[in-house]
Amino acid sequence: MLTSVRPQSLSVPGPNPKTELGHLLNVIRFGQDSIGFARQLFQQYGPIVALRSGGGSNLYSSDPNCPGTVFAYGPEIVRQVATQHEIYTKHPLSGRIYGRRNESNRSQPLKHFGVGLFGLNGDVHRQHRQLMMPAFHRQQIESYRDDIVALTASTLEQLRPGQVCDMSEVMRLLTMRVATKTLFGEDIGEAGGGIGQLLQEALGTLGTPLLLFFPFDLPGLPYHRFLTQIGQLDDLMRQLIDRKRHTIDRDRDVLSMLIQARDEVDGTGLSEDELLGHVGVLFAAGHETSSNALTWTLFLLSQHPSVAADLLDELDSVLHGAAPTIAQLSQLPLLERVIKESMRILSPVPWNGRITSKPTELGGYFLPEGTEVFVGIYHTHQMPELYPNPSVFSPQRWETIAPSMYEYNPFSAGSRVCIGAGFAMMEIKLILAMLLQRYRLQLIPNARIDQAGVIVMAPKQGMPMHIHQQDRQFEQKPGTVRGNIREMVQLPT
Template identity: 65%
Template structure:
């Protein structure tokens, strides 16, 4: 007798499950290389496709039932998903692991880590975003300019001429220091280093297929390790929040403002758990995405010597050896175009994830409640009908190009556009301006440059660069790039 269920099936077209490995293989394939897998699916099935025909997959949703995984790209799909915030909900960065938060005392840390604005929807999202807005007001953001300059100069002074460095690590540590200063009011110290290492290891584990396949709290398994690390980070963050609460002052950092923020109608503030959720998101997502944006931009400049030379001309002409100021940053149009083009061609966040809260349609297909939808920022940015020669790194395209927010959305779009985008752009501009006027980074061709593109897009094995004083020898290190980054950007190989 056939088993029936009243739960609707996913009818979006996609590849049939494999005979032996069923729906596991495409899940692993997506985690391993989401860009390649989705490119093949889009080419065969169109701009809206199911990861597996019939559904039955679950990567991101923490709901009890997920009909399946849908991938999409293109401005119209971006518009529908990002503007219908009552239909397309967001969930914490921990994805499907979030549903385990009630299983035991050890899994309770999942209630807060990576939640923040990602883990609330509808009225609660609007209320929380309103509470956070003053901390990201333009004047408040601009007040951090001097701190970013000081930290950047300190980090640059630690670089040695003739030294080979992993640029990913250098940028990650620099942006981490900026995040701790602006978020907590202090440059990184011993506790900051501990938190940084915890965050890095937690992030690595969250992207591991082993976590998804074996989510069991058993010693020796990655999930057990993940929970232990989250517990340590939870304790550190709670201690910091309580210290700030005891001080009762606005010490000009984001955390102080969040502690003192009150709803205009109810007078209520954020609870400790809510504060912990917001802090973990701002801390983790804030520095990681900026670090990747800086790393990719410096790589692109290392492979495009004329752009690098023109940019240095602009920086030297405007800054004249001085540190950047808010006013001077507004006088650097080529720097602005270089960053825009970098965020287009190699977006630090390649996917925008949502879960349907009610039945809806996308691209002509019906989506049941609970369907997880991944909209590709990367593939939308590489549509030739929007951006001619999309794999070409061409900052000059931005002299005339004014795409809609649905065509170009490195920071998402709609009511959930990244609240920290203006801060990130200012930070990226300051770091690039200061680094490029002092040093030339030469790409080392012996390495392989592959992408890791799940939650964020980063060089999978790091990125080795040789440090030179700024000598304008931009053609050195151009070419001989190996790895799947060559599929994403046109290089002189």
């Protein structure tokens, strides 16, 4: 007779709510403001803390016997987790919902939706990453420059001086267009639509709290809508893959390259389901993170006019109003420092989630097999011993510091560093260089900016900004900003 063995309890310190309702409220608080809630826990319990004392929490894992959830930060924590990838494994982006993949015919797409490199571990992960590397070789990445420039120019043409725009939405649509063009070879257009839009909608539904609390395939519920969306996406993607197989010799988008990829030893390629998983994850990880990195950088520049003025001087002196060539990108050191500092102080991806595959030790504490571990990228970037005055936006600090990958890791670290990091940096640089030469953006007075999110950090109410022709009027006061963003960045009063 089979018997189930309950996981060992966590010894990591943390809050001890007396009721399940109290624990649920903590889960909700983490979902609403993961950074702020974890900051409070770290201040009270130290750099490694449990969501619930003794364990019994489950945010990410599809294992119903998950022994608990741990948050931790610091270079040594990052090093342990990033280098011991056989112990600290990844899990599909669909999280707990992944456990429902065999429930019905409608749930079958969950077997690959949100999986990709995020849901692979060990030898399979290494093999698939090797197959995907040619699509992210430097020369291949640079070949997308013209597409990014054309799509950016098209977006900038739609902006009108004098209007107020939600720049987070503008950047989201632009990076979605870039993602669909480079991944699938198709432009969704200025209004959006097609596969990219459906992917975005499915990811949005996946983030709905009610989907986790009421995962029932009944009309009117988010889970029902989600299954419908990923089913439609499956059909469209399979049709696209079939078309690509007939135009494979002339198409150079990422999907076409992945269809052609073959293992050097045994000649095997990626199955159709594996292709669906990889492309979906590349889309989600690519455009969401780039969109938020761009949005937060525009916000920080609007609040630091002297930095914005210096950056425009650099852009003008090198580019003279034109879009950068690949060679010119290396001639813009301040642009790179601004982006690096933006991703340090407002990390687009604040957490790196893992699950322990065997019992282990972290930060002096024993972790049972199956423990969820959330490594705080944002909180590591805020350590004053690594970055003096960490809440100050100071691009010039990068003139004198050279942190290790465990001290600065906006794209993760170790063997699982983001495969698209080089592409993302090129995309962000090209878009910022073109936009800032053409327009001056000013946050509307008294705007409320709250950061929110777990997988990605985004402005909850958007980023409403006045569009001005680039007139160099940087001496104008940025204006008062409200919201929890003031807990993260030192802003003008």
